[in-house]
Amino acid sequence: MFAMKMRQDSAFARWRGAPWVWPVTGFVVLWSILVVVPLVLLVFYSFLQVRGFKVDWTFNLDTWARVFESGRWQVTTRTLRIAVTVTLIELLIAFPFSLWLAKACKSKIVKAVVLTLLTIPFFLDVSSRTIVWRPIFGTQGPLNSVLVDLGLVDGPIEWLLFSEFAVHFGMIAPYFPTMVFPVFLVLSLIDDEYIEASRDLGASPLQTLSHVTIPLAMPGIMAGIVFTLVPTMAEYAVPQLMGGFTVNLLGRSVESALTALKYPTAAALSTFIIALLAALLAALVLLLHRRGGLAGVFGALSR
Amino acid sequence: MTARLADSAPDPLVTAGTTFSGRRWWRSLQHAQVWIRISAWLGFLTLGLTYIPIIWLAVMSFSGRPLSGIPKPLTLRWYTEMTDDLRWVEPLETSIVLAVIVGLFCMVIATAVGRAIPRLRRRGSVLLLATLPMFVPGLTMGAALFFFFRSYLTLKLGEWSIFFGHLVWALPFSLLLVLVLASRFDHRLLEAAADLGASAWHRFWHIEFPIMRPAIVGAGLFGFLLSFTELPRTIFLHGRTVSMPLFQWTQASAHHSQVPLTFALASVMFAVTLPIMGGFFWFLFAKLDRS
Numbered sequence: 267m268f269a270m271k272m273r274q275d276s277a278f279a280r281w282r283g284a285p286w287v288w289p290v291t292g293f294v295v296l297w298s299i300l301v302v303v304p305l306v307l308l309v310f311y312s313f314l315q316v317r318g319f320k321v322d323w324t325f326n327l328d329t330w331a332r333v334f335e336s337g338r339w340q341v342t343t344r345t346l347r348i349a350v351t352v353t354l355i356e357l358l359i360a361f362p363f364s365l366w367l368a369k370a371c372k373s374k375i376v377k378a379v380v381l382t383l384l385t386i387p388f389f390l391d392v393s394s395r396t397i398v399w400r401p402i403f404g405t406q407g408p409l410n411s412v413l414v415d416l417g418l419v420d421g422p423i424e425w426l427l428f429s430e431f432a433v434h435f436g437m438i439a440p441y442f443p444t445m446v447f448p449v450f451l452v453l454s455l456i457d458d459e460y461i462e463a464s465r466d467l468g469a470s471p472l473q474t475l476s477h478v479t480i481p482l483a484m485p486g487i488m489a490g491i492v493f494t495l496v497p498t499m500a501e502y503a504v505p506q507l508m509g510g511f512t513v514n515l516l517g518r519s520v521e522s523a524l525t526a527l528k529y530p531t532a533a534a535l536s537t538f539i540i541a542l543l544a545a546l547l548a549a550l551v552l553l554l555h556r557r558g559g560l561a562g563v564f565g566a567l568s569r
Numbered sequence: 570m571t572a573r574l575a576d577s578a579p580d581p582l583v584t585a586g587t588t589f590s591g592r593r594w595w596r597s598l599q600h601a602q603v604w605i606r607i608s609a610w611l612g613f614l615t616l617g618l619t620y621i622p623i624i625w626l627a628v629m630s631f632s633g634r635p636l637s638g639i640p641k642p643l644t645l646r647w648y649t650e651m652t653d654d655l656r657w658v659e660p661l662e663t664s665i666v667l668a669v670i671v672g673l674f675c676m677v678i679a680t681a682v683g684r685a686i687p688r689l690r691r692r693g694s695v696l697l698l699a700t701l702p703m704f705v706p707g708l709t710m711g712a713a714l715f716f717f718f719r720s721y722l723t724l725k726l727g728e729w730s731i732f733f734g735h736l737v738w739a740l741p742f743s744l745l746l747v748l749v750l751a752s753r754f755d756h757r758l759l760e761a762a763a764d765l766g767a768s769a770w771h772r773f774w775h776i777e778f779p780i781m782r783p784a785i786v787g788a789g790l791f792g793f794l795l796s797f798t799e800l801p802r803t804i805f806l807h808g809r810t811v812s813m814p815l816f817q818w819t820q821a822s823a824h825h826s827q828v829p830l831t832f833a834l835a836s837v838m839f840a841v842t843l844p845i846m847g848g849f850f851w852f853l854f855a856k857l858d859r860s
Contacts, residue, residue: 371609
């Protein structure tokens with residue numbers, strides 16, 4: 267065993283001089299220029315001012331003061347509320363579904379079909395598949411006419427479209443796979459023997475779920491929340507198509523600030539989105555820390 | 570039955586099955602069975618929310634009034650109008666060219682970097698840096714790149730800025746795909762080849778590349794597909810260039826008579842892309858399962 271380790275180390279030493287270190291160096295430089303620098307400059311930009319088309323290179327907090335005065339608080343809390351609600355709905359549907367897919371689904375064909383169906387939405391154009399709901403949910407659409415014809419409602423339901431309901435509904439389908447995939451991957455890595463052992467020790471299925479399965483699946487659940495919360499916080503197409511002008515979210519505010527050439531405002535709002543996300547994720551990590559710590563969770567998984 | 574998990578019930582006799590009620594266990598299992606079925610169907614229903622609109626879109630593209638939500642009278646009007654009004658051709662060409670270039674870059678960079686990362690000492694920090702764009706919303710990343718290119722560097726935006734925006738979006742996915750295979754790769758194979766006198770290029774081309782091929786092809790395809798359908802970053806970085814998703818977005822969000830045309834256009838796009846994607850991912854997952 268030790269000899270093998272030695273051998274690997276010597277192999278390592280041989281590879282170190284090899285020409286594959288420079289692609290990584292190049293990549294780190296490229297990514298620093300394309301990702302890190304623009305993000306840092308974005309934060310920096312929100313402290314500057316634009317007069318006419320010229321940037322005033324003096325630091326000030328005017329933009330931030332205006333952002334908080336101009337009633338964007340309402341937009342912020344609404345965005346936060348909708349993003350968190352959608353993420354929770356996704357988790358509630360995705361966790362049981364992933365559990366079924368990982369543990370209960372025995373047919374390999376069904377599994378491959380479901381995974382294929384889950385992967386395709388990552389590459390679908392959002393606007394064309396969202397706009398279809400508009401005629402369906404409209405006051406003269408088929409859904410409302412069926413409801414009226416059946417006598418279930420007196421008149422067409424107005425809140426089906428251009429409402430917060432419509433925005434929530436429109437976001438559920440696009441962000442379902444982002445939640446299912448991480449949770450499914452982690453669940454399928456859990457050894458069946460843990461679950462069987464828990465049952466042999468007399469735990470009910472519910473006890474097994476809360477004491478064994480969910481703690482072991484925590485990294486996947488966390489990843490799912492991150493990958494769903496990040497895009498929903500800045501979702502742009504769905505709120506505009508499904509919410510119309512009534513449901514204004516942060517993503518729209520950034521875009522309208524940019525078209526109005528209020529660059530620092532757009533930068534401040536973008537910075538604000540990142541800060542909110544960072545705070546949410548930090549809170550999530552802290553919450554988990556109380557329940558044994560992130561390291562403990564990852565340790566449990568690798569055991 | 571008061572038996573709980575081992576930590577709260579240390580008496581082995583209690584947990585060893587002497588007080589275990591078989592009927593109760595069977596009943597709880599049946600309950601679980603019901604719950605399993607409900608969770609499966611709820612998930613399928615949510616998946617349906619993705620695929621029903623696509624079918625609906627295709628049906629409505631043959632309707633005389635697509636926005637009415639009623640599939641009659643049946644007509645080919647929107648398809649013939651699509652061949653008359655050719656404004657969608659240029660965005661489509663732009664998108665295809667861009668997606669091919671992004672796909673190629675993703676393939677090359679993800680392969681070069683992905684095969685090196687498992688051999689690094691500090692792979693954690695490199696991986697974190699590489700996946701950083703996945704934690705930044707598309708709109709925010711688009712705005713950040715916009716300020717960087719336009720305000721700080723005062724460059725004129727166009728295809729090149731869309732390209733960089735798409736690369737930042739797609740490369741992390743391609744890289745992760747390559748990493749999955751690269752971290753399982755047995756380096757003793759290369760060592761053996763080196764001992765037998767194979768050159769560095771031969772070792773890569775005859776041993777590493779064939780084993781890594783599915784991930785490399787997948788990385789290119791991820792790059793192509795993610796670029797081909799990208800919208801939020803393109804909105805900020807497009808300059809005067811119009812990509813296909815941007816064209817579809819402006820058509821869909823505008824409240825004018827062009828909307829019915831989007832139904833036909835989107836149907837054609839889905840008819841082309843869905844079978845390719847379905848075939849590829851089916852192949853990928855069916856093959857992964859076997860190995």
